[in-house]
Amino acid sequence: MRGQQFTCQQGLGEIVEAPALISMYTFSPRYDLDRVTGTFTRVGHPLFGEKIAGKILVCPGVQGGIAGGWAFLMMQGRGIGFAGLIFGKVNPVMVQGAAAAGIPIAAGVDDAIFTALENHQLIRLDPKARQVTQI
Amino acid sequence: MLLNDAERAIRDGSRGEAARLSLEQQIVVGDFFGAERFVEVSNVHMMGDYEVMGDAGCDYLKSLLAHGARVCVPTTRNAQCIEYNHAERLRQSPALIEGEKRVRQLLAQLGILLVDTCIGYHSIYTPRLHEHIAWGDTGTVAYANSVLGACTNYESGPAAIAAAITGRTPAYGFHLDECRRANARCIIEAELRDIADWGAVGAVVGERVRGYWNVPLLEIRHGNPSPNDLKHLGASLASYGSLAMYHIMGITPEAPSFEAANGGRELIAEFTVTQADIDAVFARGTPDDGKVNLVVFTAPQLSLVELDRIARVAAGRKIHPGTTLLITTNAMNKVAAEQTGTFAALEAMGATVIEGTCWYLMDPLEMQRQFGWKRVVTNSAKLVNIIKAHGYEPVLRPTDDCVETAITGRLP
Numbered sequence: 001m002r003g004q005q006f007t008c009q010q011g012l013g014e015i016v017e018a019p020a021l022i023s024m025y026t027f028s029p030r031y032d033l034d035r036v037t038g039t040f041t042r043v044g045h046p047l048f049g050e051k052i053a054g055k056i057l058v059c060p061g062v063q064g065g066i067a068g069g070w071a072f073l074m075m076q077g078r079g080i081g082f083a084g085l086i087f088g089k090v091n092p093v094m095v096q097g098a099a100a101a102g103i104p105i106a107a108g109v110d111d112a113i114f115t116a117l118e119n120h121q122l123i124r125l126d127p128k129a130r131q132v133t134q135i
Numbered sequence: 136m137l138l139n140d141a142e143r144a145i146r147d148g149s150r151g152e153a154a155r156l157s158l159e160q161q162i163v164v165g166d167f168f169g170a171e172r173f174v175e176v177s178n179v180h181m182m183g184d185y186e187v188m189g190d191a192g193c194d195y196l197k198s199l200l201a202h203g204a205r206v207c208v209p210t211t212r213n214a215q216c217i218e219y220n221h222a223e224r225l226r227q228s229p230a231l232i233e234g235e236k237r238v239r240q241l242l243a244q245l246g247i248l249l250v251d252t253c254i255g256y257h258s259i260y261t262p263r264l265h266e267h268i269a270w271g272d273t274g275t276v277a278y279a280n281s282v283l284g285a286c287t288n289y290e291s292g293p294a295a296i297a298a299a300i301t302g303r304t305p306a307y308g309f310h311l312d313e314c315r316r317a318n319a320r321c322i323i324e325a326e327l328r329d330i331a332d333w334g335a336v337g338a339v340v341g342e343r344v345r346g347y348w349n350v351p352l353l354e355i356r357h358g359n360p361s362p363n364d365l366k367h368l369g370a371s372l373a374s375y376g377s378l379a380m381y382h383i384m385g386i387t388p389e390a391p392s393f394e395a396a397n398g399g400r401e402l403i404a405e406f407t408v409t410q411a412d413i414d415a416v417f418a419r420g421t422p423d424d425g426k427v428n429l430v431v432f433t434a435p436q437l438s439l440v441e442l443d444r445i446a447r448v449a450a451g452r453k454i455h456p457g458t459t460l461l462i463t464t465n466a467m468n469k470v471a472a473e474q475t476g477t478f479a480a481l482e483a484m485g486a487t488v489i490e491g492t493c494w495y496l497m498d499p500l501e502m503q504r505q506f507g508w509k510r511v512v513t514n515s516a517k518l519v520n521i522i523k524a525h526g527y528e529p530v531l532r533p534t535d536d537c538v539e540t541a542i543t544g545r546l547p
Contacts, residue, residue: 012167026345026377030187031524034500042524061345063377063520066213066271069291070188077191091347091377092164092308096294099163100195107167 004116004134008086009108011127012095016104017135018083019120021055023047026063027087027094029071038080047119053080056125058113058132060088068093072101084125086113086132106130136165136305137172145301153204157297164294165305173303174267174286174310178260179210181247181295182271185234186216186496188292193234195293196241199300206246206299211259213272214436214463215239215251216496218489225487226505231498245296251491252465253435254366256283259467264388267310269298273379274435274517276309277369280380282362284388286310289347289379308348309380315389316398317352317382319344320405325413327358329533330367330441334516335416337371339408345376349403352382352396360386363438370435371516420519420530422510422546427530429508430454430541433463433494434518439471441534442488446480448538454485455544459506463489486541494518500525512540 025045029035032042033052040047052075062068075081085098090107098105104127113132117123124133138146145158161173183192217227217235239249250259253272262268262285269290270276279285288308290298298304308314321340327333336353344351351372360368360383372378382390390396432445442464454460462481464472469490472478481488489497495518502508503526510528513519514537519529532540539547 010167012163030495031521033524035187035189041526043526043528044523061377062347063345063375065273065374065521066182066289066291067187069271069293070183070192073195073293074187074189074191077189077194089346089348091379092168092288092294093291095167096164096291099160099167100291100293 002134006110006113006132008106008130008132011106011130012099013104013127015124015126016056016084017122017124018054018056020117020123021047021050021052021057022114022117022119023059024114025059026061027057027059028063028065028068030065030067031063035071035075038075052082054083056084056086056123057082058086058117060114062087062091062094066093069097069100072097072103076101076103086125106132136162136170142173151203153199153202154300156202157300161297161301161305165307168305168307170305170307172306174306175303176208176267176269176298178262178268179206179208179295179299180213180255180270180272180275181210181292181299182213183238183242183292184216184496185231185238186498188238193237193241196245200241200244204245204300207302208299209260210247210299211250211255212242212247214253214493214496215491216498218492221487221489225497225502227497228501253493254438254465257362257438258465269295269304271295273373274366274370276379277373277381278366280309281369281382281387282365314348315350315380316400317350317396318400318403319349319351320402321351321353322407323353323355324407325410327355329514330364331514331516331531331533332413333360333364333368334371335413335531336408337368338375338416338516339412341372341374341376341378343406344378344404347377347379349378350380350382351378352384352390352393354384363441366435367515374517374520417531420528422528422530425546427510427512427540427544427546428457429459429511430537431461431494431511431513431518432537433461434515434521436493437462437464437468439468439477442468442472442481443477444534445538446477446484448535449484449542452484452542454541458541458544460486460541461489461494462486463493466490495521499527503527512537512546
């Protein structure tokens with residue numbers, strides 16, 4: 001539904017509007033992505049083959065590792081990185097990495113977002129207002 | 136966040152622009168997690184290699200150096216992505232080799248000790264109970280918090296470098312007593328005999344208790360873990376569950392009893408891990424034809440005891456001509472293995488012993504293209520989880536079975 005809003009509990013960075021990439025899998029840049037092309041390459045992943053450039057990732061949680069800290073920065077440097085990150089639960093790496101790379105990030109998003117949104121729908125993330133809006 | 140006099144001075148630029156910028160970045164992250172203050176750290180372990188940093192990471196380091204950055208506490212580096220002795224044989228790309236050389240130079244200029252190990256807690260620096268540190272590499276964090284009782288969050292590369300420059304980190308998460316208490320109780324009924332069993336427990340518990348802020352308490356019914364077992368358990372819990380801390384009742388320092396480990400924290404889960412649960416982890420990805428052309432011992436790097444075990448199981452036999460056997464360790468353990476004759480035995484077996492790196496950091500996707508590798512057998516549950524991103528078909532097996540697989544070219 002257009003205009004539908006979802007609240008978050010934590011946020012960092014500036015407002016961004018971009019298509020959403022929805023995943024019900026927990027996310028790790030190292031486990032899920034070819035970081036040279038910015039493509040989901042984990043075997044069996046529902047987003048397998050999807051490019052991440054300019055998209056806002058929406059997923060319930062994270063897994064693994066420290067690599068996210070550099071991976072976000074590297075992919076931003078190559079112009080193939082995420083436009084934004086929205087998580088249910090998050091670990092420090094994603095937040096530290098997003099802060100270093102200048103990617104807006106939010107966590108503690110309403111669970112309803114995972115059923116309300118579809119892939120590639122345009123959304124606005126406002127980290128300071130802790131709000132996600134379907135546009 | 137409340138800043139003390141020293142931190143206000145850093146923010147005001149008295150320790151230079153790099154320290155000011157680093158502190159500002161730490162404040163942003165601290166605010167995100169509701170940290171009220173900083174805590175001083177005595178040691179930093181950072182993860183950073185060219186495979187994950189790329190040119191943007193190099194530019195980030197150059198910018199810090201241009202602003203006068205220098206670490207102010209002992210700081211070590213995790214495993215690198217190149218093994219210079221075997222780079223040509225493993226067909227590592229010239230771009231990766233050159234990039235890693237640049238990263239090494241930049242990190243050295245910051246004052247970081249290039250020890251290139253993910254098991255420095257065994258070989259380099261062992262923090263004491265309740266010591267505040269800032270470590271990267273998830274396995275090192277899990278070991279420090281759980282087995283040693285030190286206090287650290289996951290510190291990604293840029294965050295660890297910021298902590299090394301300012302000498303502090305925001306006090307949230309595992310720097311606070313309340314976050315270290317167990318909120319899941321796991322009875323482990325399965326028999327745990329091998330490193331791979333402990334990794335499999337990490338997979339089961341990590342998947343059921345997933346979430347950085349959760350802390351499982353394990354009650355082990357059949358098993359007596361060595362430090363190497365705990366190394367694999369922590370690495371696996373971190374990999375499958377993003378967990379940074381666990382307790383084992385009666386074994387780890389903050390868990391003399393359930394009550395002590397739990398401290399009244401609400402339990403989110405209570406379950407039993409059976410033999411069937413562990414067997415199910417081993418059954419994942421088992422191929423029909425049994426043929427294997429790659430066996431890897433890595434993730435984390437191997438201790439001398441683990442290296443020696445492989446040599447003893449091989450007992451003078453050589454690996455199958457169609458199979459590659461890769462083993463990673465750090466420089467300190469390699470030297471020890473050379474002194475004990477273990478290294479010579481592994482080389483005579485036909486193993487490639489790789490120093491200062493971990494295989495999954497070495498651009499395994501490119502190796503797959505170069506060598507046609509697809510199926511990989513390992514005793515590391517962590518590697519099984521990671522390597523799928525590179526299109527491999529991983530199979531978890533106990534250590535002795537991995538050795539037999541390397542010798543016969545087939546799964547036993």
